[in-house]
Amino acid sequence: MLKIAIQKSGRLYEDSIKLLKECGIQLNNGNKQLKTIAENFPLEVYFLRDDDIPQYVYDGVADIGIVGENVLLEKNKDIDLVYRLGFGKxxxxxxxxxxxxxxxxxxxxxxxxxxxxxxxxxxxxxxxxxxxxxxxxxxxxxxxxxxxxxxxxxxxxxxxxxxxxxxxxxxxxxxxxEAVLTANKNLSEENKNILEKLLLRINAVKTAKNNKYIILNAPNHQLQNIENVLPGMKSPTVTPLATEGWSSVQSVVNENDFWEVIEKLKQFEAEGILVIPIEKMIV
Missing domain, CATH: 3.40.190.10 (Periplasmic binding protein-like II)
Structure with missing residues (x-):
């Protein structure tokens, strides 16, 4: 079982719990326990002071931990920075x-x-x-x-x-x-495998937050231009509409490029553009 240390209170607590839940990991910490076991994933959670987490991970009491990068650098323990989580900036x-x-x-x-x-x-x-x-x-x-x-x-x-x-x-x-995921340098093979599964879920959640799924209608004579704007994960999905000469186009757009892409799509006569949030995205 993989043991993770997270902040028991403070600015990273809520987002750490939210991330685990978005990864499909069910926790029961209703009585503010200092330790709990996930119901559907081989994960044991320790709730600790933020400043103590690097030491616990270094000592191997916890296998991994979520901590502010500022604390990680200040404590200067020989542990790995595995993933930048994007919250607590x-x-x-x-x-x-x-x-x-x-x-x-x-x-x-x-x-x-x-x-x-x-x-x-x-x-x-x-x-x-x-x-x-x-x-x-x-x-x-x-x-x-x-x-x-x-x-x-x-x-x-x-x-x-x-x-x-x-x-x-x-x-x-x-x-x-920002908040980072850290790990002990001497994880067992079993816990390395569990960590890889957790990272797959975290990456799917974080990637989804940075992308939007869009659906639009376009005249066929503009499809090549629109496909050049919307490469998607490999290429856009194009489906003929009942209306002659028109198609439905579906793709994924990065949040950072979103408005620039929308402006170009409008130039190429795209209509009925729907923007849908993505819950998980596995690439």
Missing amino acids: CRLSIAVPKTMQYRSITDLNGLKIATTYSTILQKYLAEKKIPAEIHEISGSVEIAPGIGLADAICDLVSSGSTLFTNGLKEVEVILKS
Whole structure:
């Protein structure tokens, strides 16, 4: 049985549970247990503190884990990054008081910077050759400049509203982070096989979210142009309509290209374009 560690609370918990459910894995954690076994997949789930997950995976207590990339890099454990999951996106940034005139990173010279991410910050400052002092604290980093504990901070930023509320402005982005799936380097063959099955499901879910299924009607004299716009997974599906000279075309369009493709289809006389979300997509 494959053992997975996920956050027991916090910003990654809901999306981690949602992902497992979208993969068809049924969990029963109604009483907020710290451990549960999936009903229909060989998976045991541990609910842990985010900061502890890399250590549990490294020690082999958990085989795999879902954790923020920022935590993975900060803890610096020798475990594998298996899959970028695309949720929990944020950035680790340096922020200074709004009143400070900030021109470049050299303005950090000699300053005291408060952070929870001392390992990542130390590496970044060393690479930039900035001699700043790091003051490591465990929480409420954003208030450090206001109470005289530090001159600047290095912390996670999503919308930036917390920085604004505390009179700070973001000046340097150190790292762009998201939730990642990690794995112990010494998985048994049995658990490697289970992980491959899980990855197949995760990839099908994530690929589906990035694509749309479209159905449209088109005049036959424009089919070649439309097929060039809609390559689909291999090629579009084309079916003759009852109306002479017209066909129905079905294909898959990547979310990033969607509106550009729609505009081209309209130029080639496409009509009745239906856009349908895809639940799973196995390629």
